[in-house]
Amino acid sequence: MVRVDDRPRVSAPTRAANEAVACALPFADDADFADARRGLVEEVPGLVVRDPSGFTSWDSRPYDFLRDADAPHDGTAAPRTVNPSLWRYARLLATTGLFEVTEGIYQVRGADISIITFVEGDTGVIVVDPLVTEGAARAAFDLYRRHRGDRPVVAVIHSHSHADHYGGVAGVADPADVAAGRVAILAPEGFVEHAVTENVFAGTAMSRRAVNMYGALLPKGPAGQVCGGQGMTNSLGPPTLIPPTRTIRATGEEAELDGVRLVFQLVPDTEAPAEMNMYLPGRRALFVAETANATMHQLYTLRGAQVRDARAWAHYLNETAALFAAGSDVLFSTHSWPRWGTATLTEYLTDQADVYQYLHDQTLRLANAGYTMLECAEMIELPPRLAARWYNRGYYGSVSHNVKAVWQRYLGWFDGNPANLAPLPPEPAGRRYTEMMGGPEAVVAKAREYFDRGDYRWVVQVLNHVVFGHPDHQRARDLAARACEQLAYQAENAPWRNFYLAGAAELRHGVPAGLPATSTASTDTGRAMPLEALFDYAGTRLDGARAGAEPSFSVDIEVTDEPAGRRRVEIRNGALHHRALGDQDPPGAAVLRLAKADLVTLLFGEATLTDQRDDGRATVHGDSDPLDRLFTLLAGASFWWPIATP
Numbered sequence: 024m025v026r027v028d029d030r031p032r033v034s035a036p037t038r039a040a041n042e043a044v045a046c047a048l049p050f051a052d053d054a055d056f057a058d059a060r061r062g063l064v065e066e067v068p069g070l071v072v073r074d075p076s077g078f079t080s081w082d083s084r085p086y087d088f089l090r091d092a093d094a095p096h097d098g099t100a101a102p103r104t105v106n107p108s109l110w111r112y113a114r115l116l117a118t119t120g121l122f123e124v125t126e127g128i129y130q131v132r133g134a135d136i137s138i139i140t141f142v143e144g145d146t147g148v149i150v151v152d153p154l155v156t157e158g159a160a161r162a163a164f165d166l167y168r169r170h171r172g173d174r175p176v177v178a179v180i181h182s183h184s185h186a187d188h189y190g191g192v193a194g195v196a197d198p199a200d201v202a203a204g205r206v207a208i209l210a211p212e213g214f215v216e217h218a219v220t221e222n223v224f225a226g227t228a229m230s231r232r233a234v235n236m237y238g239a240l241l242p243k244g245p246a247g248q249v250c251g252g253q254g255m256t257n258s259l260g261p262p263t264l265i266p267p268t269r270t271i272r273a274t275g276e277e278a279e280l281d282g283v284r285l286v287f288q289l290v291p292d293t294e295a296p297a298e299m300n301m302y303l304p305g306r307r308a309l310f311v312a313e314t315a316n317a318t319m320h321q322l323y324t325l326r327g328a329q330v331r332d333a334r335a336w337a338h339y340l341n342e343t344a345a346l347f348a349a350g351s352d353v354l355f356s357t358h359s360w361p362r363w364g365t366a367t368l369t370e371y372l373t374d375q376a377d378v379y380q381y382l383h384d385q386t387l388r389l390a391n392a393g394y395t396m397l398e399c400a401e402m403i404e405l406p407p408r409l410a411a412r413w414y415n416r417g418y419y420g421s422v423s424h425n426v427k428a429v430w431q432r433y434l435g436w437f438d439g440n441p442a443n444l445a446p447l448p449p450e451p452a453g454r455r456y457t458e459m460m461g462g463p464e465a466v467v468a469k470a471r472e473y474f475d476r477g478d479y480r481w482v483v484q485v486l487n488h489v490v491f492g493h494p495d496h497q498r499a500r501d502l503a504a505r506a507c508e509q510l511a512y513q514a515e516n517a518p519w520r521n522f523y524l525a526g527a528a529e530l531r532h533g534v535p536a537g538l539p540a541t542s543t544a545s546t547d548t549g550r551a552m553p554l555e556a557l558f559d560y561a562g563t564r565l566d567g568a569r570a571g572a573e574p575s576f577s578v579d580i581e582v583t584d585e586p587a588g589r590r591r592v593e594i595r596n597g598a599l600h601h602r603a604l605g606d607q608d609p610p611g612a613a614v615l616r617l618a619k620a621d622l623v624t625l626l627f628g629e630a631t632l633t634d635q636r637d638d639g640r641a642t643v644h645g646d647s648d649p650l651d652r653l654f655t656l657l658a659g660a661s662f663w664w665p666i667a668t669p
Contacts, residue, residue, distance in 0.1 A: 032505075040513045044107050060118060061363070062123040072158040074158050079259075081259070105512065137152060139152060140152060143283075147177035150179045151179075156190055156261070158260065208267045208268045212297060217296040237518070248520075250418075263545075274287065286303075290312070290339040295313070298314065302347045310357075312356065319425070333380070337376045341373065382403065395440070405422060467498055500530040505527075507523040536663065546623050554585055577611055578592050579591050582622055591608075
């Protein structure tokens, strides 16, 4: 757990900014508070999930500070350290428990960053989006069964390829039951490919940044983390993955599972590269995955990912409304409370379509007029009617970083200015900037003047040069941390708040030490990856500089429990290449034979080739030297690297 200031100091500019928010937004509209608790079957504020080792994966108790049922719903109830709009939203998310959405559809909310749904069939239950980790999913399932009986799982549906929608699958489904055909796993086309490329190839970097984005290590409270933007925060631990047994390939495709008729809509390149919505005509219920939310979503997620397509997002939301809204009485999703009433849910869908279309079109209008990414982000605001809708507020995405995402998708990182073509990295640039501005003492003194004026964005920006150019200058770090805190206290956007507070903690205390890594690049995910993707992943771990200094070499790897499991791996000019071998290809001079699970532990750095040979899990035929060289060249990566400091 990282530390925040135990005695937060709220500046006059921050108080004024938050008071302005309280006056500007329609806090008298408190209908969401009734909807967020509608259908509550059992509230479980003290839900704690621990794995067999005793590690706490999830704990709802730290969010008790949000659960004062008697607190007023207007902007005056917020602590001075929290933007009133964000405080309102966090309170709406804070209920942990089992809810009835409509007859035969139940959800457990507040047990993870995402929501798990249970759709009852004739004999069993269909599980939709089983949270991040196995323990959290199992605890949610136990809560459901306590009220609805011990119904067997007949199917699991993954709406899209992000880990918070498939990672807990082992908590609700046994792989043996899936293999035997007793449990079906449904997912949209491209699910496995994108789960791998997004959550494994860059999984360590994304997961490290996600720790700060969701405030996982920040103390929970008015001076710390109040929510993660799409839920409270994510459960901790490695995700699991069971490959789908059925792939949904087209909009309009139907399935009948245990007497429940489902109609699917593919919505690729919206919130995820592979995603689908689902209509249940027998229940007049519409599931919109993560395409419509109680907040503006992110076109670029601050943890890092491929930029999403705002134009496609708007198109698919309009299509959802046209196909299913008129026949729906309730809309539910995987991160927020449902919407009831045909007119209400139709307006909800079309309003959010308008948001993404507006951001897309206005960004390109200004870009085509010559404005840069940063200029566009400062210039664009939502029209007043859209901005006044609570579900369009920027609790997770924001106008600022969504505009930048549209600009980046079309025009990339370079704005055309040669000054930005090859800028110096932060540390040498920091030394030069600081020298030009009269040295670190002069910069800190001037930054303090800007701090007193409430110009915190500039304070953080200018002191970043001192921090990176002169890492031991503690007064610069302390002032930058104080400015980060004020920006956090003003932020309506939860990830922005969490990044600012995590940055302040790092500036003061350094990077957390002695904590386990929580990367989505887990061995369980690796076991579900196709062989080709596994070897592609190996290429991302190759130390190219060392490999490039060595002569080229190749090895054969035979995965004994996979059809067509023979592959030749070649290291050439610092790059890893691989190809499938046919029955007619003669073996190479170095051949490694092992099962897929053992290959995964090798590639993910959880075992060595020597260990596996000694245990008899791997055998080497021919010259072992190239194989030893290969696995020596696969570099490990530290998880807890610094972000706000050098």
